[in-house]
Amino acid sequence: MIMLTKEFIASEYQKIQQEICEAIEKVDAKGRFESDHWTREEGGGGLTRVMANGNILEKAGVNFSAVHGPMNEAMKTNLKVKDAHNFFATGVSIVMHPNNPHVPIIHMNIRYFEMDNGTYWFGGGIDLTPHYIVPKDAEYFHAELKQVCDKFDPDYYPRFKKWADDYFFIPHRDETRGVGGIFYDHLSEDENHTKQDIYDFSIALGKLFPKIYAKLMAENSRKTFTPEEKEWQFIRRGRYVEFNLVYDRGTRFGLYSNGRTESILMSLPQEAKWFYNRRPEPGSREAETMNLLKKGINWVAK
């Protein structure tokens, strides 16, 4: 039996990064993920992989990191621990921005955290941000997530789907970021799940990611688009920037804790736009999308 050490988890997560990059390069058929190794002064480092100007993807980042070091007082207070002095964190974090406005933006993150007092947890999520919401794609996306969740716990999908609705939300716009997905945090063993189960769940999500996105890339990138649709994409990307910089906990924690800025902000699109008070025309496809940027839509039951 393989021990689920932090080193083992980190090395398996790094393999997930590699698998995802290979699978996405294959579908893109032009872009290549460049590699940037970096180290962190206080301990550990990472491998940032970025594709620019692909066939289907304009800008895509797949970041792996495994960092460790002493916990400062702010961190201890924040985590409400007194008996831990060192932490270890590893994860894979992905954001992909396509050229074609009919291909959705996608995000995935799987992560593992432990402290030297023996406490650990897993966190993660996947969410989809179509510039134009296509209900059948959202249904497919959620059905795939549900299928993987259901293998581990029938409560996972409804619980984590709601968590994503609440997390990927932009209060100042009263809009969800996209069609949601799943989000989970602070998962550790309990009466129903071993550490192995939760780890396996994160790996299953990592394996699911390229399958889902390859399909959405391939199918939607064939569609033609107008300059007006491209403009709408830039506006929707503006909302993505707003979410990431104003609310996203990972982004803000990274920026405030002296993380590697270029790896954190690789989630931002290459190009985004803001127009004062621009509203889509009633009845337009843009207005239809706005109407679906709401919490609580049950995509799977449809």
Next chain:
Amino acid sequence: MIMLTKEFIASEYQKIQQEICEAIEKVDAKGRFESDHWTREEGGGGLTRVMANGNILEKAGVNFSAVHGPMNEAMKTNLKVKDAHNFFATGVSIVMHPNNPHVPIIHMNIRYFEMDNGTYWFGGGIDLTPHYIVPKDAEYFHAELKQVCDKFDPDYYPRFKKWADDYFFIPHRDETRGVGGIFYDHLSEDENHTKQDIYDFSIALGKLFPKIYAKLMAENSRKTFTPEEKEWQFIRRGRYVEFNLVYDRGTRFGLYSNGRTESILMSLPQEAKWFYNRRPEPGSREAETMNLLKKGINWVAK
């Protein structure tokens, strides 16, 4: 003698808004500031004026607001007051984004706040964000600010200049937003200044703004620019977005306190770009600008 009531201050600030819009329209010679009146459910409202697609200015916003209402517990805790129940706040807030990368971005804010326990204060600032730093423009800008400051207090300029260096700073980039300017907050009467003095200082800044920016617009908009310089402008605007969404207190307070989103985010540029780990070539004009995005540069003494 005119009493400095909140109503008087608000009405004079609104005149400043009007004067600035008229002066800037004249220099732009094409763009017009559209008007959007809005009201706030809890009390008060504002007038947002926005120019889009001007000759010199691509996107410019001049916002006036005068809002009031009950203070909630979070506000009281934040301000460390127990004996106040209602607040009043008025101000003018400006951000202008030009078409030509050789014209700098500018920001100004003057504001007044009071509570029903009799406490009040003034705050504000002006700062300049050139895409390409031109030392003689930065010197002119700071000399004009110093001249106005010196009329009120010889300590104002050095104190408020340092405050701006510290405030308009992007820690995760280790860069200042631009060449700084002045920033002040919580100014109220003391042994050396009456309320009238501080109010007069804010009005003097409001009058100075169009003089300074008219000159910088007129002189620099004649310069030609290349597509590469335009691209650099989009990247520098990306930093402006990062500052405003991650750090700017006014923006974050507004977004978190259910302010009028479109008026708050009119500060964002029409178009911004992010490229992974893009660094200017050593010795280039872009690299020269990066070298000047530092705290503590004494522009006036030069």
